[in-house]
Amino acid sequence: MKERENIEALFKSLEGSFDLETPSAGHRERFLSRLEAQKDASSGGGGNSWWKTWSIAATIALLLASSVFIFRPEPNMDSQIAKISPEASETTRHFAGLVSLQVQELEQMSTPETKPLIEDTLNQLNQLETDYQKLEQDLIEGGDSKLILSAMITNFQTRIDLLREVMERVEEIKQFKNETYENAII
Amino acid sequence: MSHESTDIKALLQACLKGDSSAQMKIYDRYYQAMYNTALRIVKDSAEAEDIMQESFLSAFTKLNTFKGEVTFGAWLKRIVVNNSIYHYRKQQKLQEVGLESVMYKVEDHDVAQADSGSTERMAQKVLETMKQLKDSYRMSLTLHLIEGYDYEEISEIMDISYGNCRTLISRAKESLRKKMTSIQL
Numbered sequence: 001m002k003e004r005e006n007i008e009a010l011f012k013s014l015e016g017s018f019d020l021e022t023p024s025a026g027h028r029e030r031f032l033s034r035l036e037a038q039k040d041a042s043s044g045g046g047g048n049s050w051w052k053t054w055s056i057a058a059t060i061a062l063l064l065a066s067s068v069f070i071f072r073p074e075p076n077m078d079s080q081i082a083k084i085s086p087e088a089s090e091t092t093r094h095f096a097g098l099v100s101l102q103v104q105e106l107e108q109m110s111t112p113e114t115k116p117l118i119e120d121t122l123n124q125l126n127q128l129e130t131d132y133q134k135l136e137q138d139l140i141e142g143g144d145s146k147l148i149l150s151a152m153i154t155n156f157q158t159r160i161d162l163l164r165e166v167m168e169r170v171e172e173i174k175q176f177k178n179e180t181y182e183n184a185i186i
Numbered sequence: 187m188s189h190e191s192t193d194i195k196a197l198l199q200a201c202l203k204g205d206s207s208a209q210m211k212i213y214d215r216y217y218q219a220m221y222n223t224a225l226r227i228v229k230d231s232a233e234a235e236d237i238m239q240e241s242f243l244s245a246f247t248k249l250n251t252f253k254g255e256v257t258f259g260a261w262l263k264r265i266v267v268n269n270s271i272y273h274y275r276k277q278q279k280l281q282e283v284g285l286e287s288v289m290y291k292v293e294d295h296d297v298a299q300a301d302s303g304s305t306e307r308m309a310q311k312v313l314e315t316m317k318q319l320k321d322s323y324r325m326s327l328t329l330h331l332i333e334g335y336d337y338e339e340i341s342e343i344m345d346i347s348y349g350n351c352r353t354l355i356s357r358a359k360e361s362l363r364k365k366m367t368s369i370q371l
Contacts, residue, residue: 017309021225024232028210028214031213
């Protein structure tokens with residue numbers, strides 16, 4: 001019974017000193033933008049909504065109409081690359097399939113020990129992906145196609161190598177966790 | 187003290203009119219306490235921030251229902267607590283995996299950093315120890331000993347009967363006491 005009172009007393013003596021943590025940097029700005037967003041949303045409702053709906057519909061219609069003219073001469077990225085080099089487009093499709101398969105496999109292997117490693121890998125893969133998209137853009141805009149194509153292949157090769165390396169590391173970590181101690185006892 | 191409370195009253199009046207700078211001033215005054223309250227319940231910093239900000243937003247929208255029977259801080263805190271419990275329950279429902287990472291956190295936390303110094307360090311240790319308790323223990327103790335709610339309020343917040351609430355808190359205290367003596371706090 002006495003100890004229980006001690007706990008109460010302990011908390012009494014510490015009263016007001018429990019608020020030790022602070023939210024991560026930029027929380028104030030995040031709040032301000034949420035506050036603003038809420039204001040916009042609440043001022044948006046009301047009498048003029050009928051008029052607003054129509055104006056939005058009209059804008060969309062206009063955009064659709066103009067997009068027909070603007071985007072017609074530009075088919076998608078893949079078919080443009082296929083025009084420049086059919087082999088390259090074939091190869092990239094193959095590589096892309098392989099990479100996404102391995103990424104899936106890697107994500108399934110995630111455990112608390114390997115999570116940081118895997119997350120870092122995914123970040124790097126994203127970086128490589130943006131690089132790749134830049135290369136594609138360059139190719140379409142008519143850069144040195146030979147050089148760019150080889151850079152694109154290297155990009156994929158790097159991704160696959162990275163994935164393989166990480167997979168090996170993950171396996172190692174798992175092995176270490178499961179087996180090292182068992183062997184040590186013998 | 188009374189000066190401060192009239193100050194807040196004036197700010198709240200401005201908030202009612204939708205004055206952003208007054209709302210930000212209120213935010214600045216209370217965010218830390220509210221963030222910590224949420225964090226002690228949900229344990230996740232990103233989620234605690236989200237709950238804290240959401241609570242401010244809903245407090246501002248329903249500010250006209252605040253009649254001043256309690257202080258604004260207490261009123262706001264109650265919103266934060268209710269939101270935190272709601273989020274905690276939702277998170278419990280979604281979280282079927284994650285057991286491994288929970289186990290990890292428990293093993294990893296090395297609380298016994300010896301010598302007790304300032305009250306701040308002491309408070310830190312108490313909080314760390316509380317994190318190791320069962321969720322229901324941690325929550326009821328937080329509400330009772332840190333936020334200062336009575337049994338009746340807690341049974342309402344946690345949606346349990348008065349009797350259960352008393353038992354829960356007394357067991358939670360017992361469990362906390364054992365944990366703290368075992369690490370010689």
